[in-house]
Amino acid sequence: MKIVIPVIGFGRAGGERVLSKLATELIGDNKENDVSFVKPRNGTKPYYPTSANIIESTFHSDGFKPFDYLRNLLEIVILCRKLKPDVVIANYFITAYLAIFLSRKTSKYYYIQANESKINKNIIFKVLAFFSYLLPLKKIVNSTQLLPKWLNNYIAEIPAGVDLNLYKNKKVKRDISKWKVGFIGRKEKYKASNEIVDILFSLEEHLKEKIEVHVALYLSDDNKDKLFAYNFHEVNSDADLANFYNECDILIAVGLIEDGAFHYPCAEAMASGCLVISNYAPLKDSHLRIDSFSALDVTDKLTYCLEIMSPKQIDSEIERNSQIMQNYSWKNIGSKFKTIISSGK
Template sequence: MKILIPILIFARSGGSRVLSELANEWVKSGNDVAFLCPDSSDAPYFPTIARILWVNDKGQIAAERNPLAKPSGRYHLQSLYAGLKAVGAEYELILANQSLTAWPVALASCGNARKAYYVQAYEAEYYVNMKTAKDLVLAAISALSYQLPLKRIVNAPVYFRYKNLRASDFVPPGMDLDIFKPLAVPRDIDSNETIIIGCIGRHEPEKGTIYVLQAFEQLAKLDPRFRLRVAYGNLPQGWQHEKCEVVVPKSDAELADYYRSVDILVSPGTVQHGAPHYPVLEALATGAAVVTTGYMGATEDTAWLVKNKDVQTIVERIQELVRDGAARRAKIAAGLLTAQAFSWKTVSAKMMAIFVRTLFGDNAKK
């Protein structure tokens, strides 16, 4: 299949990683895949083996980008629209992947190409809490993009009916399971002199970092074995603890090492439960015990679930999993098995099957 993926820029975000990895897998399985990107974008941060078509606002395609250009957002949209009109008809499928790219994909004439829209986690609320006039306009544009005549695919069932977003098919993000894998000989809380709690440090209140810190403060008073290891820092100003260590992974390999270095990963986010959340998926894949408010992959069988903003329950669940070695080992084993469904090969094949069934089958629909 010939697939074109229009993007505004090659970003460093998780959403860009997903697109690069999907494209890589599709190329490996014999498809012709290309990114269409304004020529002013940076080069890809996440490597891709797909072709890159650099385009300017006149629709002129080039093999090289134009790093000296410093255009406005309007330039990016005009470039995508012009580029789609120029080459869109050469492709069988065009995949929009962000609310702003959905508009040129929907409006540009692209011959007989089918059109789909992959809506990734948190996009439905990306601009909601921002207050400037520009943010309000972007929020409206994002909301209206879900009404465009595109086949919508979301990345979790929670988005099938989420506010004004409607969809009936989902494809989760994936992981490189050759990197995110458990230790050959797992750490054993029962015999360890220390019990290491981990979390990903984030400033945003909805990520729940403060609840991990508060729970740890209680646990450290109750049991001298507890330590805290925070990835990336981002701690509240003035917060410190003698048993807290900050580490800053510089690659996926180092991030996987971080997960393998902790016994328990706590992820108490407060919004969009059921959505994919990489710390939960990656911790399950590397064999950590996971305590979370409930994100994709985390169930009563694979993790210890807690309510929103409930520090005391986080404390109790951690004490429970430390005491009950049999239950802990069973949930960790179930989590490792669950993680196998999130390989890039598996999720890319699922996306391709949806394209074929819903866009190219006898009962093709958008």
């Protein structure tokens, strides 16, 4: 089966990680599928390794950026049509619009990993993203809670996968006299980094004495001044990220939108043996789960970890999380995706 995945470029975002890994899984050990990314010649290369082909269209630049952008999109459509794929998988609202211009014989899927109509700041992109969910494409979502119920005519729910060989519990001994509390810092406001810092800053003194704060990836200058003390972790690879999770006893993985959606820090921390406080999937059936972001709820859950949970409860929580994560191996996720597109559902 020939599968084409049109992209505008590659980066380090979670969505691009999913595409790279998914493409490799769709190819499979026996190379049962021919998978290609089709992109403009804009200098971007996959940050995350993939076994898929990378096919570039000609990049046009005549000094008029809107024209260049539209011309590149047209080139991607033309190149995709020339490849005559059996399946096209869109993952971004712009590539969803490109997919509808391919042959009627091509099965067209839209793998939705985020509600981009909420995330985009540009009002035009917000509107375009919203209407992309109305296009005649077969929608696969990574969470049933991503879209409004009246838009939820998806054919399957397939979450992202996690590399369980990399993200695993390597903790030998847990020193509960000084808890290591961590979070992944992000610039985007909806990622709630500011709110997490405010929560830690506002903790009662006897709780602050019990914790050691660990931050990975990013921390603004304002938040550096607010935190009473912290350890910052550079993340330049997945291995760095795995080491960060294994440094933490508790990970706060919360955000301001998309409650219940699949969330990489939540999943990776669960696989790495952390106690996880989150409003995201795959955390479930846990006393540390919150339905929606609330500073009071996060503070209560953190206090519960620090002062109430017994060693037995901690072990039970970590073991349950580990069992949940066994279903999120890339092999399992790839197999589910193959089943869907092979059936032509």
